[in-house]
Amino acid sequence: MTKPLIALAGLALALPVSAQAQDAADAGDDSYNMVIVYGDDECPQTTADQIVVCARKAESERYRIPQNLRFSDSPQNQSWAERVESFEMVGDFGTMSCSPTGAGGFTGCTQEMINAAYADKANDAGVRFGEIIAAERAKRLSTIDADAAAEQERVEMIEREYMERLERERAAETPDEAALPQPESADGPG
Numbered sequence: 001m002t003k004p005l006i007a008l009a010g011l012a013l014a015l016p017v018s019a020q021a022q023d024a025a026d027a028g029d030d031s032y033n034m035v036i037v038y039g040d041d042e043c044p045q046t047t048a049d050q051i052v053v054c055a056r057k058a059e060s061e062r063y064r065i066p067q068n069l070r071f072s073d074s075p076q077n078q079s080w081a082e083r084v085e086s087f088e089m090v091g092d093f094g095t096m097s098c099s100p101t102g103a104g105g106f107t108g109c110t111q112e113m114i115n116a117a118y119a120d121k122a123n124d125a126g127v128r129f130g131e132i133i134a135a136e137r138a139k140r141l142s143t144i145d146a147d148a149a150a151e152q153e154r155v156e157m158i159e160r161e162y163m164e165r166l167e168r169e170r171a172a173e174t175p176d177e178a179a180l181p182q183p184e185s186a187d188g189p190g
Contacts, residue, residue, distance in 0.1 A: 034129055038062040046136070053132045055125065067125075 033052045037043050039059030046052045064070075071077070098108035 032133060051133065051136045051140070053129060053136060055128065055132070 031050045033044065033050055034055070035044060035052060036055045036057060038057050038061060043054035043056075044052045095104035096108035096111065098106065098112050100106070
């Protein structure tokens, strides 16, 4: 009973979008919908209040185990070719080797960690989602200036029409005082 629960927990931990993509989505005021589409499937359209980001994968990937769950570093999953290659590296020691043997063997460990971090970053799907979100945000922001200029022009036109109407009303001739109705006196008519 515990094995299925552990498997479900592992699957639940592996499926959420990476922290970088989530941080990119939370950084703006827009709402995001990150969708993975396969083959020739249609990507949902972006709406005024929601940015839709699609990651397209090959049709052959539709029913496969997700990429981040396919591989593990356990020794049972290591191929014979990798095992033989590891035996070739047995004698690798000395400066910049990141090995506990030889003079200066520790010096290459930092470089190995840096290289591993860059490799992980280059292959992370969350980074790609972040780049797509940034591109979509830039596309939306590119129309803000044009929209603001059009709105400003419309407001100035309305103000101009209002001022012209006021000027016409002020310049219009007023009727003579005799033509205006006169108030009746307290004694009654005339």
